Amino acid sequence: MKVETLSVSKYCCGTDYSGRSFGHVYNARENVSLAYPIANPDACKNSDLFLLTLVFSSTTNINQRDAVRRTWANQTLVQGFPVRILFFLGSTQTSAAQKDLMAESDRHRDMVQGHAVTDSSLRGPTERTVLALRWVITFCPVARFVLLTKDSVFVNLPAIGGYLLGLHRHPEDLYLGRVIQRDSPDRDPNSPGYLPPALYPDKYLPEYCDGTTYVLSQDVIRKVYVASTAVRAPVPADVFVGLCAQKAGVAPTHSARFAGEQHIHYNVCCYRYLFSSARMSTNELDRVWADQGQKGGRCSLLKTYSGLVTCKALTYLDKLPFFNSQGQAESHG
Structure with a gap:
């Protein structure tokens, strides 16, 4: 684990951890109408976009989304640098619900909806996270940093933006959040998250950032997405990202300024x-x-x-x- 420092990644120049080209991931545009019913392809037209925030939200959480819109997401600049906030949602259950979602998207133009179009061993939040990473690579490769969070979180964009601007390093190899250490795999055979020793023999999971709020640099988005094709462990989404990051040779950077899953008493x-x-x-x-x-x-x-x-x-x-x-x-x- 790194602690609030950055190192220039040795993985660069458009290749992943195994030296393969990233070019194939851009073919996602061809299947966009299937994978992303609400694609919002022009959301990142600003080529100077500094920080993109993706807020994971349930399709039914319109009141929570509206609260986020009128509070911390109601800003477009951090210290003069452009930021963009989008909600990322999964599939609806009915055509009426989808119609309502499309109407909300037309009103605010700040939503992306993704759902899987192929049979996958990934489920729920993990699958949604991979779809979000794929969307960033396809439609928002200009964003220097991407923050992933949830609609139940208060996010201090000025503080995060100020921290990122103060790194004075190349914006590469950054996987920043509240790092979880020495977390044990689920060894209960009756649990849906059962991780058998044959699949993952280590005593502890790799260090990973708590999934409530964390930041990835654009190059790490690509590395994690490419690694995700080779990781098929039944683990929570944040652990999955940690496994992919480890496979890609990226170490998490810890900051105690992220609260993780904690609700902090207000001051x-x-x-x-x-x-x-x-x-x-x-x-x-x-x-x-x-x-x-x-x-x-x-x-x-x-x-x-x-x-x-x-x-x-x-x-x-x-x-x-x-x-x-x-x-x-x-x-x-």
């Missing part, structure tokens, strides 16, 4: 420093965004430090049964 200076906070309701997104706007300006180092101590202490207390029940009682009072 204005804490949230200005952190990159993300998970499990946010629509009301919380609205409240946090309004408060961030009303309390404009920067936080001093002292206020940032005290804010981090406060929000992390309260986050810890929120997990304790007594404080949790007290909080729930107050919220329902």
Whole structure:
């Protein structure tokens, strides 16, 4: 694992980890009408696009998408550099639901929908992630960095963008997030995620970034996508990306500013420093965004430090049964 550093990748010049050309992945345009019912092919027309954010969302989560649209996704520049936020969705169950989705897409023009057109051993979120990577390679190769997240997450785009701009290195070989270490494979034969020793003999899974929010540079998008054709492990999507990254020779970079799956107790200076906070309701997104706007300006180092101590202490207390029940009682009072 790397810790908030970048190294220039030795894998470059349009080849993957085995030296093969990436050219074949661009043939995806030929099957676009089948693989992507909502393709949004012109979403990345800006050749100077700095950061593309793909927000994974359930087709029925329109209220959550609207909350994201009017809060943290309501920005097009970070320190003068163009950013673009798109929602990535899977298949609908009925023609009526698809019609509603198409109408939403026509209104906002910020959606991509993908579904598999071939028999695949990948399922659910893993398959959706691979489709998202394929879409980026096909339609958004200009984006220097791609952030993948969920519609229940508050994402601090200015902080993430500032961090990426401050790396002062070539934008290559970056797989950035909250790194999970020494995670054991699922060895329960009755579990849908069962990973038999014959398929994966190691005691621990490779280090990987928690899938709630993470960033890939454009070259890593390609490497992970190419490696995905050779990885067929029944694991969660974020573990799958980690396996593909390992196969491609890419090590994850850790930043504790990503909250992972944690919901961080709100504090204005804490949230200005952190990159993300998970499990946010629509009301919380609205409240946090309004408060961030009303309390404009920067936080001093002292206020940032005290804010981090406060929000992390309260986050810890929120997990304790007594404080949790007290909080729930107050919220329902």
